[in-house]
Every structure is written in structure tokens, then in C-alpha cells.
Amino acid sequence: MGPIGGNALRGHLESLILSSLERGAAHGFEVWRRLEAAGSGALRLKEGSLYPALYRLEAAGLVRAAWEDGATDRRGPRRRIYHLTPKGTRRLAAARAEWQHFVTTIGGILGAPA
Amino acid sequence: MGPIGGNALRGHLESLILSSLERGAAHGFEVWRRLEAAGSGALRLKEGSLYPALYRLEAAGLVRAAWEDGATDRRGPRRRIYHLTPKGTRRLAAARAEWQHFVTTIGGILGAPA
DNA sequence: ATCCCTATTTAGACTGGCTAAATATGAAGT
DNA sequence: ACTTCATATTTAGCCAGTCTAAATAGGGAT
Numbered sequence: 038m039g040p041i042g043g044n045a046l047r048g049h050l051e052s053l054i055l056s057s058l059e060r061g062a063a064h065g066f067e068v069w070r071r072l073e074a075a076g077s078g079a080l081r082l083k084e085g086s087l088y089p090a091l092y093r094l095e096a097a098g099l100v101r102a103a104w105e106d107g108a109t110d111r112r113g114p115r116r117r118i119y120h121l122t123p124k125g126t127r128r129l130a131a132a133r134a135e136w137q138h139f140v141t142t143i144g145g146i147l148g149a150p151a
Numbered sequence: 152m153g154p155i156g157g158n159a160l161r162g163h164l165e166s167l168i169l170s171s172l173e174r175g176a177a178h179g180f181e182v183w184r185r186l187e188a189a190g191s192g193a194l195r196l197k198e199g200s201l202y203p204a205l206y207r208l209e210a211a212g213l214v215r216a217a218w219e220d221g222a223t224d225r226r227g228p229r230r231r232i233y234h235l236t237p238k239g240t241r242r243l244a245a246a247r248a249e250w251q252h253f254v255t256t257i258g259g260i261l262g263a264p265a
Numbered sequence: 266a267t268c269c270c271t272a273t274t275t276a277g278a279c280t281g282g283c284t285a286a287a288t289a290t291g292a293a294g295t
Numbered sequence: 296a297c298t299t300c301a302t303a304t305t306t307a308g309c310c311a312g313t314c315t316a317a318a319t320a321g322g323g324a325t
Contacts, residue, residue: 038248038252041256041257042314043280043313043314044281044312045161045162045253046312047158047161047162047280047281047311047312047313048157048161049257052261053257053260053261056260056262064272064273065272066271066272069272072260076256076259077256079252079256082313083313084272084273085274085275089275089312090313111271112269112271112322112323113270113320113322114271114319115272115320116271116272117272117273132261133262135152136258138152138193140254142155142190142191143155143163143167143250144250145189145190146170146171146189147167147170147246148170148173148247157282157283158282158311158312160282161280161281161282161312162281178303178304179304180303180304183303196282197283197284198303198304199282199285200281200282200283202303202304202305203305204281204282207281225290225292226291226292226301226302227291227303228288228291228303228304229289229304230302230303231304
């Protein structure tokens with residue numbers, strides 16, 4: 038089965054990010070790792086999609102972000118920690134309902150393989 | 152629930168068209184009606200998306216088209232009748248498997264509403 | 266010194282669904 | 296006749312959002 042990415046991700050990526058942040062605040066790269074892990078390799082998400090999506094979520098007030106305090110004993114540049122806002126939590130619930138609706142509708146039209 | 156269209160349709164529209172043609176050959180407008188009916192109003196498909204999608208399917212050899220013989224007793228312009236090719240039938244089966252994969256993957260990440 | 270892994274940023278390309286309007290035609294109503 | 300309506304197709308240009316690709320940054324390992 039081909040990896041899921043590109044057009045197939047459209048309209049779903051932001052929900053996936055919100056869902057991954059439900060497990061707890063995280064920086065972008067960690068969100069990426071969570072999604073890759075949760076997708077069991079079936080997901081192909083690129084940073085060029087992830088970070089702009091995070092900015093959109095932040096601009097929409099669904100997540101808030103803060104620069105991590107510089108712990109000097111880890112490698113790499115400073116990380117931006119994102120966490121869900123109450124609005125983001127509500128949006129996630131709505132997104133899950135929409136997803137069910139979407140699956141029912143498209144799945145219903147597409148019909149059974151046999 | 153909001154109607155399904157736009158981004159949500161991306162990557163799925165061609166599969167939906169193939170699926171609707173499985174019921175029998177049809178012209179574009181009839182495909183549109185079948186999909187609207189099958190979607191029970193939950194689908195918002197525009198001609199500006201449908202016809203280009205049909206052209207892509209034709210160019211890819213998944214459907215073939217022919218102008219309908221001009222029966223003089225019906226209103227409207229000539230219609231182009233599309234039907235599945237064997238290749239299109241095989242693609243439809245693959246698309247259904249991909250859909251299952253997609254639903255399992257995204258649904259799994261998105262998780263349960265409660 | 267160099268490489269590697271982590272982490273973020275962003276300009277530009279590309280896909281494909283949408284907007285919107287034009288074009289075509291016969292039936293039905295006035 | 297004329298208008299209106301429903302059917303049916305075409306297509307130029309728009310636009311949102313994912314991807315490509317490269318730059319930037321910094322600490323640890325060899």
C-alpha cells in the first residue's frame with residue numbers, strides 16, 4: 038500500500054496534529070515523530086507541510102506556542118512547544134465527528150470491494 | 152454536518168467517478184446526479200471539478216467516451232457517454248483497497264471521540 | 266575539523282477542486 | 296414569437312495546502 042501523503046492528507050492534517058497534541062504539549066518535531074509512529078509508517082508527512090500547518094493552527098487560536106527554556110544539555114536549536122487551547126480541544130471533537138461523516142459518505146459511495 | 156467538497160474530495164473524486172460508472176455507462180451530468188444521490192446531499196461536487204476529472208480519467212485510459220447518437224426528441228446538447236475500461240475496473244478495485252488503508256490509518260491516528 | 270542528529274524556516278512548485286461565465290438545445294408556458 | 300427553464304458541456308483563472316529543496320542552527324560523537 039502506498040504511503041499516505043500529498044493530496045490525501047488535505048483537510049485532515051490539522052486534525053491529526055490536534056489529535057497528537059491531545060497526548061500532551063510537544064514541539065513540531067515531536068509532533069512529527071508521534072504522527073509517524075501512530076501511522077506505523079503508512080504516513081509520509083513533510084516538514085514543509087507540518088510547520089506551516091502549526092502556524093495556521095496557532096493563528097486560528099487552536100494551539101498556543103512558546104519557546105522552550107534553553108536547557109544547555111541537549112543538542113539542536115531551540116524548540117517551540119505547542120499545546121492545545123480550549124478552542125483547539127473543541128475543534129478536535131468537531132473534527133472527529135466530521136471525519137466519521139466523511140468516512141460514512143465517501144465509503145458509502147465507494148461501496149464494498151466485492 | 153458541513154457538505155463534503157473542496158479539499159476533502161482531493162484524491163478521492165476519481166475513485167468516486169469510477170465507482171459510479173460501475174453501475175453502467177453514463178454521461179457526465181448523470182455521473183453527477185448519481186454521486187449527488189449516493190451522497191444523500193452530503194456531497195457538493197461542482198461541474199468545474201467533475202468534467203476535468205473525467206478528462207483525466209479518459210486520458211489515463213480508465214474510461215472511454217463516445218458522443219451519444221443524436222436522438223432528436225430530447226432537450227439539451229449532445230452528451231458524452233463514459234464507460235469503464237478493464238483498466239478502470241482494476242483501478243477501482245485498487246482504489247477501494249487504498250481507501251480502506253486510508254481510513255484505517257487516519258482513523259487510527261485520529262482516535263475515538265471519547 | 267567533520268559529520269551526524271535534532272529542529273526550524275521558508276521560497277517556490279504543483280495538484281486538483283472551485284468560481285464563474287460562456288455555449289448549446291429543446292420543451293413548456295405566456 | 297419570446298421567455299424561461301432544465302439539461303449538458305467547456306474552460307480560463309483562482310486558490311488552498313502539501314511538497315521540494317535548501318538554508319540555518321547547535322551540540323555531541325568520532
